[in-house]
Amino acid sequence: RVSGIQHRQTASYPAHSVLFIFRILLLAGVNQPDSPSSPFPPSPPPPSQSSSPPAMSIFEYNGSAVVAMVGKNCFAIASDRRLGVQLQTVATDFQRVFKIHDKLYIGLSGLGTDAQTLYQRLVFRHKLYQLREERDMKPETFASLVSALLYEKRFGPYFCQPVIAGLRENNEPFICTMDCIGAKELAKDFVVSGTAAESLYGACESMYKPDMEPEELFETISQALRSSVDRDCLSGWGGYVLIVTPTEVRESVIKGRMD
Amino acid sequence: MKQKKRNEKGLAVAARRSRLVSELRSGIGGLGFWVNRLPVCGDFSLILICTGAGCRMVGYTDLPTKGGFDFGLCRRNQSLVEKGGLKIPGFLKTGTTIVGLVFKDGVVLGADTRATEGPIVADKNCEKIHFMAPNIYCCGAGTAADTEAVTDMVSSQLQLHRYATGRESRVVTALTLLKSHLFKYQGHVSAALVLGGVDCTGPHLHTVYPHGSTDTLPFATMGSGSLAAMSVFESKYKEGLTREEGIKLVAEAISGGIFNDLGSGSNVDVCVITKGKTEYLRNYLLPNPRTYVSSKGYSFTKGQTEILSTKITQLKPKVEVAEGGDAIAMEE
Numbered sequence: 406r407v408s409g410i411q412h413r414q415t416a417s418y419p420a421h422s423v424l425f426i427f428r429i430l431l432l433a434g435v436n437q438p439d440s441p442s443s444p445f446p447p448s449p450p451p452p453s454q455s456s457s458p459p460a461m462s463i464f465e466y467n468g469s470a471v472v473a474m475v476g477k478n479c480f481a482i483a484s485d486r487r488l489g490v491q492l493q494t495v496a497t498d499f500q501r502v503f504k505i506h507d508k509l510y511i512g513l514s515g516l517g518t519d520a521q522t523l524y525q526r527l528v529f530r531h532k533l534y535q536l537r538e539e540r541d542m543k544p545e546t547f548a549s550l551v552s553a554l555l556y557e558k559r560f561g562p563y564f565c566q567p568v569i570a571g572l573r574e575n576n577e578p579f580i581c582t583m584d585c586i587g588a589k590e591l592a593k594d595f596v597v598s599g600t601a602a603e604s605l606y607g608a609c610e611s612m613y614k615p616d617m618e619p620e621e622l623f624e625t626i627s628q629a630l631r632s633s634v635d636r637d638c639l640s641g642w643g644g645y646v647l648i649v650t651p652t653e654v655r656e657s658v659i660k661g662r663m664d
Numbered sequence: 665m666k667q668k669k670r671n672e673k674g675l676a677v678a679a680r681r682s683r684l685v686s687e688l689r690s691g692i693g694g695l696g697f698w699v700n701r702l703p704v705c706g707d708f709s710l711i712l713i714c715t716g717a718g719c720r721m722v723g724y725t726d727l728p729t730k731g732g733f734d735f736g737l738c739r740r741n742q743s744l745v746e747k748g749g750l751k752i753p754g755f756l757k758t759g760t761t762i763v764g765l766v767f768k769d770g771v772v773l774g775a776d777t778r779a780t781e782g783p784i785v786a787d788k789n790c791e792k793i794h795f796m797a798p799n800i801y802c803c804g805a806g807t808a809a810d811t812e813a814v815t816d817m818v819s820s821q822l823q824l825h826r827y828a829t830g831r832e833s834r835v836v837t838a839l840t841l842l843k844s845h846l847f848k849y850q851g852h853v854s855a856a857l858v859l860g861g862v863d864c865t866g867p868h869l870h871t872v873y874p875h876g877s878t879d880t881l882p883f884a885t886m887g888s889g890s891l892a893a894m895s896v897f898e899s900k901y902k903e904g905l906t907r908e909e910g911i912k913l914v915a916e917a918i919s920g921g922i923f924n925d926l927g928s929g930s931n932v933d934v935c936v937i938t939k940g941k942t943e944y945l946r947n948y949l950l951p952n953p954r955t956y957v958s959s960k961g962y963s964f965t966k967g968q969t970e971i972l973s974t975k976i977t978q979l980k981p982k983v984e985v986a987e988g989g990d991a992i993a994m995e996e
Contacts, residue, residue: 463745558734564741583809588807590790624965624966628968654979655974655975656976657975659972660972
């Protein structure tokens with residue numbers, strides 16, 4: 406049985422009561438008879454206001470589009486640049502693609518605050534890894550790390566869908582994406598995530614060709630990104646494209662429709 | 665006397681705390697002295713040194729958390745839903761058809777390869793047959809992250825058990841580990857599994873449901889396409905099938921799921937486990953090839969995209985400096 410918080414002669418421990426509260430929250434969540442597969446208790450209807458938009462998904466709060474493609478000994482990762490608060494645009498230069506090391510990048514779509522927090526945690530873990538192992542992390546290892554970090558929060562997740570792109574030791578490109586609780590999807594051609602994901606799937610499926618050189622890959626991924634975000638209200642306002650080859654990294658800001 | 669009383673109370677409090685900690689994490693207890701790392705928020709943990717004389721708070725440190733789930737963001741997510749009026753997201757599911765059957769010499773497992781995110785196909789060729797032990801494989805349906813995490817976890821536990829006992833893993837061991845984990849989380853870890861393998865006691869096939877119940881069967885199907893696959897099994901299964909007949913029947917059952925169930929699709933994966941030998945036939949059948957490829961494809965001229973700014977960084981090759989003087993060279 407869980408004992409109550411007793412008077413102690415030694416220092417008091419806030420952590421103990423916090424644990425206790427978490428257990429109550431978990432038990433409260435468990436007692437729902439319907440939809441046992443959903444990790445959340447059924448949500449009450451949103452507060453009715455005359456001017457509020459209809460209930461959005463948490464992923465649609467900020468709006469995002471991230472895509473990564475594989476080329477010949479190179480990869481490309483691209484994102485849009487809009488940061489919004491539901492239907493209002495707040496920034497047009499928001500960074501979604503972050504560098505982990507020279508040949509490994511992660512794009513985080515979804516809720517902006519979780520993307521930044523998750524990136525900080527990942528950089529922290531990678532720096533510790535670099536100190537211990539005296540080398541950079543391989544892309545597959547990094548993907549497992551991200552998956553584990555996300556699954557740890559299975560019942561209270563980060564609302565982020567990462568897209569990981571890197572070059573292996575032999576300069577073979579590696580891309581993968583995950584859902585917000587860490588289910589890895591490795592792909593050989595392209596991966597997409599964000600609010601524009603459905604359009605991105607279609608555009609990449611038709612525009613992608615295997616074994617593209619860096620210049621052609623740049624054009625393809627830029628056009629795929631632009632055409633997809635033009636069909637999505639919540640993402641766009643330009644694009645940021647990164648092409649990584651074994652010898653150089655090319656970052657470009659591309660022009661897009663600002664609506 | 666007062667000191668002794670304080671010792672006992674300190675031990676009792678520490679023992680209670682360690683029980684709580686071990687429920688949320690696999691804690692180390694039972695010793696008179698241990699360090700408790702309690703989750704406070706995210707990565708930060710409160711370090712407690714517990715001795716017989718009571719507990720002393722050492723301080724907050726930023727340590728990587730060890731095992732178990734972290735519920736630190738639950739409150740924030742709850743308030744986003746209630747006060748922010750936002751909807752909860754869906755996870756990647758494996759809509760799926762997974763099957764298994766026992767034949768004369770062993771077990772055949774089969775699965776489709778489609779992963780869905782709502783109505784969209786997220787992965788056209790994912791792997792649903794997971795490795796548990798060299799002689800045990802497990803197909804997973806339900807939430808993809810849950811099936812992957814739970815099978816990886818039990819696979820590592822089985823490996824440790826093999827090191828400890830020095831024997832080949834048994835299917836019932838894997839089964840018990842899976843069912844006790846799933847029951848502990850009362851169905852919230854949404855993993856429906858078909859577990860099959862051959863050990864020293866013979867071939868075994870089990871199904872595990874998300875709430876932790878299990879069945880032991882000669883043929884089994886799970887997932888959204890289970891009814892389509894079960895219809896094939898119920899009409900054509902007989903005991904004492906040969907290897908070829910078993911593979912053919914499994915492929916037929918999965919194809920039934922692929923073509924008749926919307927949550928399953930793409931290709932057929934088959935895994936044949938017999939005593940001493942396991943064959944994983946990835947993409948055994950490819951009944952849905954991609955035929956709409958344009959021979960010309962899209963070709964964009966160089967410079968078609970309008971660029972606002974470019975920054976090029978040359979990557980310097982990393983030079984390894986070997987430390988001189990030492991006779992033994994250290995390998996990276």
